[in-house]
Amino acid sequence: MKTYLILIFSTLLLYSCNQEIKKTENFSPLIDYQYLIKTNNDFKLPTETYKIRYKSNGLEITGFLTIPKDLQKYPTIIYNRGGNRDFGTFTTKSLIYQQYLSSNGFIVLSSQLRGNMHSEGKDEFGGKDLNDILKLIEINKSLKYSNQxxxxxxxxxxxxxxxxxxxxxxxxxxxxxxxxxxxxxxxFDTRPEMYEKVLKELIGDTINFKKEYDYRSPIKWVNEINEPTLILHGSDDWKVKPINAELMIKEMKRLNKEFDFQIVENGDHGLNTHRNIRNKKVINWFRKYLK
Known part of the structure; x- marks a missing residue:
């Protein structure tokens, strides 16, 4: 019964995520196929979203490409999904947010990453799945509408x-x-289930796989982050405690990195409680550095 319910949920999620309405000519030779899709876009944003499939390490990966309809040259935002495995994959709501970003003068590329109902492979939570994101950079190089x-x-x-x-x-x-x-x-102390049910399964335990955890812990290698960085965090985030951002801010100040930050008072995880602050900060940041 449980397996049956999961199958029903997966089917509904796939349908709600998008409807392929027209196969189009691929914008890049690195895209295997491309479909213009319809989302529940009540805002009538001047963008078009395409579902794409591409190969990464020989795996078939699903992603999305959203572009302004006027097809001028624009900078690109690669938008990384949250969650793990099937949880957190892009849905209609996620695509509308990508369309919102695009409507502010950007191409938006995103990936479902490997290891879920949409793509082949195994989710490693920041392991080889990073190649699925790096491949989007390669795809972007061949987009004639991108200013690179x-x-x-x-x-x-x-x-x-x-x-x-x-x-x-x-x-x-x-x-x-x-x-x-x-x-x-x-x-770990506030979310032991995240360690037991997600990280331990995807990465391993912290004793035998310490190097793997260090690889996924930016605070260990702040000196290697060289791009201008915007750090936003909610003060009431219980999923990822604010100390994560606070330590990064302290270390970036010490290393004299180019960055900006805001710990948003009463903000939740993802700052969904303060969308206006989040969106304005993110869009202005990329407008400043992606000219």
Whole structure:
């Protein structure tokens, strides 16, 4: 019965996420196929969203490409998803947010990453799945509508991945993170289930796989983050405690990094309680550095 319910939920989620309405010519030779999709966009934003499939390490990965309809040259935001496995994959609401970002003068590329109902492979929570994000940078190079200035944005796990991408490539201009963990071990006391049910299963235990946790803990390698960085966090975030951001802010100040920050009073995880602050800060940050 449980398996049956999961299958029903998965089918409904896939349907609610988007409806493919027209197969189109691929914008990049690195895209295997591309479909214009319909979302529940009540705001009539001047953008178009395409569902794409591309290969990463030989795996078929699903992603999305959103562009302003006027098809001028624009900078690109790579938007990293949060969650893990099936939880946190992009839905209609997520795509509308990507359309909102795009309507402010950006191309938006995103990936469901590997290891869920949409893509092949295994989720490693910031391991080889980072290659699925790096591949979007390669795809962007062949987009004729891109001015080749790239920023990376992420909320929660997506913010962690943004830090990691900063460390792995010099081909991005800026990053912005919201509610991002900076050491996965900081939240074990308040969210033991996150360790037992997610991190332990995807990464391993902290004793035998200490190096893997360090690899996923930006506070350990702040000196390797060289792009201008925007750090936003809610003071009431119980999923990723504010200490994650506070330690990163302290270390970035010590290293004289180029960054800005705000701990938003009464803000929740992802700052959904303060969307206007979050959105204004993120958009202005990328407008400043992706000219």
């Amino acid at each position: 200035n790239i920023g990376v944005f992420g909320i929660s796990r997506g913010g962690l991945n943004a830090y990691q991408i900063s460390r792995l490539t010099d081909e991005i201009k800026a990053i912005a993170v919201v509610g991002a963990p900076t050491d996965l071990r900081l939240d």
